[in-house]
Amino acid sequence: MTTLTRSTRSTRSTRSTRSTRSARPSDPTTDTRPEPGTRRRPPANVLLSKGVVNGLLLLAACYTLMPVSWLLIAATKNHRDLFATSGFALGDFNLLPNLHRLFTFNDGIYLRWFGNSVLYSVVGSAASSLLCVATGYAFDKYDFKGKEKLFALVLGGVLVPSTVIQLPMYLLATKAGVVNTYWALLLPAMVNPFGVYLARVFSEGYVPDEVLEAARVDGAGELRTFARIGLPMLAPGFMTIFLFSFTASWNNFFGALVMLDDDHLYPVNLGLFMWNSVTQQQPEYYALVITGSLVAVLPLIAAFVCLQRFWRSGLTAGAVK
Secondary structure (H helix, E strand, O other), rough: HHHHHHHHHHHHHHHHHHHHHOOOOEEEEEEEOOOOOOOOHHHHHHHHHHHHHHHHHHHHHHHHHHHHHHHHHHHHHHHHHHOOOOOOOOOOOOOHHHHHHHHHOOOOHHHHHHHHHHHHHHHHHHHHHHHHHHHOOOOOOOOOOOHHHHHHHHHHHHHHOOOOOHHHHHHHHHHOOOOOOOOOHHHHHOOOOOHHHHHHHHHHHHHHHHHHHHHHHOOOOOOHHHHHHHHHHHHHHHHHHHHHHHHHHHHHHHHHHHOOOHHHOHHHHHHHHHHHOOOOOOHOOOOOOHHHHHHHHHHHHHHHHHHHOOOHHHOOOOOOO
């Protein structure tokens, strides 16, 4: 009985001690817990690293946008203000007269060049993208003798600079009789080893083999399976390859310089180069070159703004299962 009483008393003493400790107010000088509704400030090293990264990104953005901003400001100046004012100083607003002079100069030759660039870039890039997607799909989904060796040969084409093969391509185009024609730039644009590699990667990630087997069981042929099932699933890859090909074709200066002699077949970049080559003797061409360069940049911006939602969706298509 005495032992039971002692244990009861010790239990009561322990409970009272705990309640006393819990009721004792905390010392504000030693309490490190944040007050309700307040956020803990990040450490100084984290803030410093964020500031450095944001500063570097800001410098990169300024470096990238500075030439475009100079081009935009210079295209609004007349011939006098172009040489009398500094590069980023505004002058009399003459953008519309400059555009009118650009589009009507020499019977509208600039519009001809612009149309040629659209033809080379859009038609050539669409055909190249479709060919790359079909080739990458075949490399991924079919087994044939020497497949990996052939794919390694395709990857070897990525390592060869385009300027190195321009002379052999010119000799081949001469034998084929397509020099100084539209085909001189359209046919080489269809060959894109990097696009084939990219299409195979997309096919491995976004086209399940089970779906293709189900289509074959239902009686669909290989061409129909690719057109109805494989190609829609590879739409983000198609758009990605198309944007890369479009940019490369629009900026293809050296190939056009080698293949073309007729100024009516020039793309816009080669035409602007020819105008710029005579600015020392005829300074009035400066305004034409600057305004034409501004107009030539707009299709690239429009292509990325309008098509980025297609290829950006492919970057996260397999992220969530």
